[in-house]
Amino acid sequence: MSGTVPRSGGERLGLPHLGDGVGLREPHFAHLMHTPPEAWDVDWFEIISENYIGHAGYAAFVLEHVAAHRPIVMHGVSLSIGSAAPIDMDYVDALKALAEKVKPAWISDHLCWTGIAGYNSHDLLPMPLTEESLAHVVSRIRQVQDRLGRPLILENPSSYLQYCSDQMSECEYIARMAEASGCGLLLDVNNVWVSSVNHGFDAEAYVDTVPADRVVQIHLAGPSDCGTHLLDTHDSPVRDEVWALYRRAQERTGGVPTLLEWDSNVPAWPDLLAELAKAKAVRAGWLPGAGDAVQDAPEPAKVAACG
């Protein structure tokens, strides 16, 4: 796939355009270890950082092999950048130590908090979108960036609730966060879609508002429809509505690296590549489901007042 991705977006925060990638997941280890790298047909890989911190077994061996042939990005889930608890600097140091081994193109995590008082919910809990939390997050991003010695890239999470105390929209929060902290953004267009359905906001307006020059990567994934809400499960193909957002985001940014996430019901390698190949087709103008009269997504929620 190398060389097929438009590079008009140029380098953002000094970070390279990596092309189209997938998450490095255990079901594909055997394929990657027994297939020549030139036949992988993927430009880069993203790892879940926590899965490799302190790991000296086969997964680490596979990562070493893959990293020798393709760029790697470290994507974490436990930084808890928005927690009111002190930053876990042991964890940040462990990230840094892993980065020294893996030499990732960048390190990313999520705009969220995962726990407080020493606990970890292992979930990406939404931030209250307030002036107070924004100042707190910006301060912590700076601390983490100083410790890592590199810009941090933060992803917009899917969310299933909003707080009564919210003072701004998520995209305004993210734009101000990036401006004040110097961090980069990982725009997950599936998360935008999931949250827009759950909270009843305009997903296209969100994509149009995010500061395009700060976006260094786009995530794609498939959610689950729970009837009353969408859930970010990474266990199915990308939704048609998300492909439309993806094209919009790529046009707006001028072209940034794409990563397809698939964590449950992980398909065989050829099927994963077939889904990833749609990204290139969408950038070239094709849109899955275009012209279909029926969309099966739930109607956007109407938000009720706090009481």
Next chain:
Amino acid sequence: MAELAQLQHWMQRAIFAGGARADFAGEVVTGNDRLSPAECVGIYAGGYRMRLIECLRDEFRALRLFAGETAFDLFASGYIDSHPSSRPSLYDFGAGFADHLAATAPPQVAEHGSPFRIPAQLARIERARSESRRAVGVEREQRPSGPLLAAGVRLRIPDSVRLLRLDFDFAPLLAAAERGEPGPMPAAEPTCVAVARSRWHVRVHRIAPRRFAFLEALAAGDGDAEAALTAYGGEPGAARVDLSLWLPHAAAAGIVARRRA
């Protein structure tokens, strides 16, 4: 920060309590025409519990098969309630599961060979396998050649080895679990096993008592000769013959390795 901390403490309590403690949810969280504020919090509470249960189900597959879904999920729920995760990686979450099962077993668990000991001991084997899978093994070392019980050769237990003394022979049950079957009730029988990794594959090896005592002595830091004498009751001849025959196999299985210079 005060409001942020207060909100996060409230929400974490509600999540850990399964959403049951989402008091005043309507004062903190907005609902919509499909979900009430408490139901929105409940999505996170349900996700939290299910994620940790899935993590334990994945790690302790043999115990899950043996105990059945209902009993296993009861074990898991008790553990989740009493040991909320505190580490960045979900891998660490299962570290205390076996101890929890031992501590919460009925009083008869104190008797050697009591079937109430099975869940905790089976969990201990499965946790040992997980730890072995991630630890530094012997794959990147040159395989030992020549006699291993000789002057100038010093042995060690690799980081990827776990030594366990058990009340049961779990081999038939573990073999059944590999096939996705519950397996038979394990026979009550003092059993020594080494969980070890070789060529990236983790296996559970049953070890004869004197050889196991030798491994334990090595793990405790004893020198080879001292470990052998301790294990073989001061019979250096018996130790030399038995270990000379066995150690090459143990090295191939990743149970012992040459000490690093």
